[in-house]
Amino acid sequence: MRIGEVAEKSGVSVRSLRYYEEQSLITSTRTPGGQRQYDAPVVPRVHLIQQLYAAGLASRTIRQILPCIDSGKITPALLKGLTAERTRINRQITDLLTARARLDDLIATAERPGPGCTRVDA
Known part of the structure; x- marks a missing residue:
């Protein structure tokens, strides 16, 4: 190819x-x-x-x-490094989920009538 x-x-x-x-x-x-x-x-x-x-x-x-x-097959040293990478990725996923939840809250507040964040149409 x-x-x-x-x-x-x-x-x-x-x-x-x-x-x-x-x-x-x-x-x-x-x-x-x-x-x-x-x-x-x-x-x-x-x-x-x-x-x-x-x-x-x-x-x-x-x-x-x-x-x-x-x-x-994997070496013990590489396994240790990959375990650290997985921990970093898990932390990143948690941070992304937290950011998404905050955005969801903001979107829900903007779409709900009443006090709070008001949507401004440009």
Whole structure:
């Protein structure tokens, strides 16, 4: 699969795919003309990488995680680091849920007649 196809199927830019390759997160082979070729399993791999980035993990950490996903084996040191990442993500989820609850309250107050926050139409 060529890089443009992977970009389209995975929903990421060609530039991102090149970056992932530079970071050794994905690999490709080259055609005689020098074009990148990827195997089909790269698309779910790119989705996983995107999820891990969205969760705030660094390239270095993702690079350490991917072989463990492939092999099913993990070192004690990496396990400790991943446990810390999970704790950070859980804290972030809690903060996001709190922010959403505050927004829900504000929206409910604005939609309810009476005193409180009044909606102003521009």
